[in-house]
Amino acid sequence: MIPSVLFIPLVYSQTSGTLTFNCNTFAPNSNYGTKHVLAVWLENTANPSVFIKTKAKYGNEDDHLTSWVSKSGNNLVDAVTGATLLNYTLPISITWNGTNVSGTVVPDGTYNVFIEMGWGSNKTTDHAVSSFQFVKGASPQHQSLNSTTNFTNGVLDWVPVTTLSGVTENFGNVCMFPNPTSGTINILFARELQDASIMVTNESGKSLFSEHNQRIPAGLKSMDISAYRNGLYYITIQSADLHFTYKILLNR
Numbered sequence: 001m002i003p004s005v006l007f008i009p010l011v012y013s014q015t016s017g018t019l020t021f022n023c024n025t026f027a028p029n030s031n032y033g034t035k036h037v038l039a040v041w042l043e044n045t046a047n048p049s050v051f052i053k054t055k056a057k058y059g060n061e062d063d064h065l066t067s068w069v070s071k072s073g074n075n076l077v078d079a080v081t082g083a084t085l086l087n088y089t090l091p092i093s094i095t096w097n098g099t100n101v102s103g104t105v106v107p108d109g110t111y112n113v114f115i116e117m118g119w120g121s122n123k124t125t126d127h128a129v130s131s132f133q134f135v136k137g138a139s140p141q142h143q144s145l146n147s148t149t150n151f152t153n154g155v156l157d158w159v160p161v162t163t164l165s166g167v168t169e170n171f172g173n174v175c176m177f178p179n180p181t182s183g184t185i186n187i188l189f190a191r192e193l194q195d196a197s198i199m200v201t202n203e204s205g206k207s208l209f210s211e212h213n214q215r216i217p218a219g220l221k222s223m224d225i226s227a228y229r230n231g232l233y234y235i236t237i238q239s240a241d242l243h244f245t246y247k248i249l250l251n252r
Contacts, residue, residue, distance in 0.1 A: 014105040015138050015160045016175070018190055018218060019096040021055075021113050023145065023154035026088050027128070030120030034087045037061050038117045039068035040094050045110045045133070052111065053077065053101050055094035059084035064118025067129045071114075077101040091153070095218035097190035098136060108137040115151055134158055159188070159220065174237050180249035183226025185235065192218050196239035200225065203232050225250055 027036060037059030042052040051071045057079050062069050078101070080094070092115065098105050112131040120126025128150040134141055138160050145154030175188040187198075193216040200209040200223075208228065216239075225233060228250055236245045 014098070015108050015136060016098055016105050017136070017158060017160035018188060019098070019113075019134070019136070019159075020093070020157045020219065021096075021132070021154070022091050022093045023115065024088065024091050024152045025085075025115075025117055025150060026152060027117065027119040027126070027150055030122075030126050032120050032126075034119075036085050036088075036117055036119035037064050038085060038092065038115070039065045039072075040092060040113065040115045041068060041072055042096060043071060043112050043114060043131075044106070045112060049112070051075070052106060053096065053099070054079040055096055056080045056092065058082045059118075061118065064123055064127065065116050066123070066127075067114065067116050075101055095191060106136070108135075110135050113156065117150060132156055174242075174244055176235065176246050176248065179246075180251045181225070182252050183224055183250070185223045185225060185248060187221045187223065187235075187237070189216055189218050189221065192216065193237075193239040193242075196237065198223070199236040199238070201234045201236070202228075203234075208233075226252060 021040070025036070025038065038056065039054065040056040041054040043049040044052060054068070054072050054076055055078070057076055058081070061084070062074065100106050110133060112133050114129065114131045116129040118127045128148070130148050130151050132143070132145050132154060134143065134156055136158060140160060141156070141158040143156040145156055147153065174190070177186050194214070196213050196216045198211045199207060201207050230250050230252060233248050233250060234245055235248055236243070
């Protein structure tokens with residue numbers, strides 16, 4: 001039997017969506033070698049600007065991350081955290097689902113992604129901070145960002161969901177669209193899921209499709225159900241910490 005669930009239409013006055021930001025870091029070797037600390041966070045562009053959310057914080061030497069400390073007050077809600085980074089080989093990557101530290105979708109407008117890095121004992125010369133601006137709203141954005149001495153190969157994407165017809169959302173973690181569909185279903189994951197399953201059942205509860213993933217990254221994933229008959233279908237997303245079921249109408 002299909003469980004009874006609540007399906008909530010996406011009716012925010014603020015646009016929901018997913019921001020992804022990636023860049024490479026680099027600094028000349030210091031007395032710490034290639035070790036460095038780093039923080040990534042978001043602010044609005046008011047004057048003065050307002051801190052929105054930290055998305056990444058590496059290392060415990062907060063006295064090397066003075067901008068982040070002054071703006072965030074060391075707030076780490078929803079942030080990826082880790083030890084001091086040992087080298088510059090891996091790109092920095094973050095995702096943001098458009099919410100502040102309270103979990104509320106913030107108003108549409110212009111925002112900045114800030115990235116700050118410290119790599120040596122001199123907290124002035126062995127230090128860099130940059131910001132990259134984007135517009136959160138109903139229009140998607142893709143930016144190849146201008147490189148700086150310390151932050152290169154940057155890419156920023158904002159993918160809104162409220163401009164898409166028939167979006168079904170449950171608590172901001174996973175969105176599906178369009179609904180009804182003629183065959184293709186797009187699933188937007190606001191954050192990465194570990195050990196996750198995707199299942200499709202019909203109105204009688206018969207399993208039609210099941211897929212298990214060790215990791216589903218944040219972003220868009222598409223499914224094709226055009227081979228099924230017209231009618232109602234239930235799509236369940238399950239991982240270690242969530243279990244959502246969505247009702248989708250197929251109408252070719």
